[in-house]
């Protein structure tokens with residue numbers, strides 16, 4: 284017999300299975316000697332009391348059996364199978380490719396950026412020399428924006444697919460098995476590149492193709508159907524199904540669709556700054572008496588409020604992490620955050636953003652469905668100018684920003700290209716800076732020590748999600764005007780993060796298979 288039991292335990296005893304089994308059996312009335320196998324299958328921290336506690340779900344069994352088996356993955360040889368084209372090798376493209384292989388179809392992937400190894404050099408160049416390679420950077424390259432991301436694997440979009448299967452697939456490819464257990468799973472930026480390389484190996488070994496450093500520049504259609512694509516080097520590939528998973532930063536792809544008369548739409552997103560505190564301040568706020576407990580993970584937070592009818596919220600919080608330059612072209616400053624698996628850095632950073640709605644991009648009307656993107660791009664350019672026309676980011680201490688005062692000096696930061704003291708109200712549109720100012724005071728009421736001049740606000744956090752939606756038929760997942768073109772993942776507006784992009788990739792792969800089978 285198998286039984287799941289919820290227990291509460293002190294953080295220092297969380298790994299002590301003897302104590303875990305003792306508490307679990309005490310709670311459910313079994314004898315300790317009845318237990319043949321035990322496994323923790325869920326873990327979260329409850330920091331609401333004076334002392335933090337771990338909440339565990341423990342699975343016990345009176346027989347020798349595998350209590351929490353990993354999904355069985357089967358990679359068949361697809362070298363001679365029907366092909367599906369995939370544009371973009373981020374989480375959506377990678378999981379689409381793996382899903383195709385599992386159904387006996389061959390993925391042919393085009394990725395504008397380089398493989399992870401080569402890409403690392405391009406990241407160094409951004410941080411040290413302030414030069415951005417528009418083909419290979421923190422957003423473009425093998426594994427997409429997911430590779431050098433924070434690797435939090437938490438999603439709210441439970442309806443769209445099987446989350447456990449996605450997590451199991453990451454574990455199969457080398458992620459720590461704890462991600463199957465933790466309530467807020469996290470891989471860490473230092474571990475992700477290896478996982479991504481392993482995924483590439485799986486695809487290639489099964490007979491799939493991946494073309495790195497190969498940007499897709501043209502899509503061909505005939506009588507409302509996809510017929511193929513052309514790469515920047517001039518090669519043409521024929522195909523009646525292509526998964527378009529190019530992410531939220533591929534502005535040239537949005538331009539290409541618009542130019543080709545393929546319908547796209549403006550989409551609301553969120554924009555603001557990244558806030559960076561010493562991690563110790565956040566630990567003290569969240570863990571009170573227990574803030575120094577080495578058995579607790581570095582603390583995180585999630586804050587949200589409404590200011591003058593708009594959502595203002597923290598986004599992609601990275602405990603023990605660092606701020607990174609996520610620009611994809613020269614002449615723009617964009618920041619984002621990540622953290623290593625141990626989250627042992629000195630700083631805590633998080634996006635601090637305001638929802639952007641249609642009325643905000645009204646004055647960019649001449650850009651049609653690219654108006655929201657033009658609004659976003661202009662603020663990124665302003666940030667670059669305010670930072671001294673380098674990758675240095677404009678920044679201001681928190682209380683200085685709220686009081687409308689320039690900071691005479693700034694706090695130490697994790698952002699390698701460096702910060703330049705600037706008036707962020709001159710970088711951000713008034714409706715955003717005003718709301719961030721008010722939200723700082725709201726959040727001060729919830730977490731008094733969060734409001735401090737020991738925190739820097741760093742501009743600009745502008746790539747929270749795509750400013751464009753590429754429409755698709757909810758049943759077939761094809762673009763309504765181009766059968767066989769399957770807009771996918773975050774860039775098309777159907778995902779917001781690694782796991783939801785991966786799930787959308789799997790769905791689009793299944794939709795592509797339906798198209799292939801119907802055409803046979």
Ligand SMILES: Cc1cc2nc3c(=O)[nH]c(=O)nc-3n(C[C@H](O)[C@H](O)[C@H](O)COP(=O)(O)OP(=O)(O)OC[C@H]3O[C@@H](n4cnc5c(N)ncnc54)[C@H](O)[C@@H]3O)c2cc1C
Pocket residue numbers: 370371372373374375376393394395396418421422423424425426427428429430431432433434435436437497498499500528529530531532533536599607609619620621771772773774778779780781782784
């Ligand atoms: C620093 C950072 C930290 C993040 N942290 C997290 C986190 O902790 N948790 C989380 O869930 N999400 C996080 N994200 C967001 C997450 O990475 C994205 O939501 C996710 O990667 C989106 O997946 P995608 O496959 O839809 O697109 P992307 O990952 O953006 O991949 C798109 C790919 O398409 C390629 N491409 C673009 N145009 C072309 C073209 N014309 N031809 C060929 N290839 C092309 C790009 O090079 C890119 O590799 C983070 C992002 C960043 C930048």
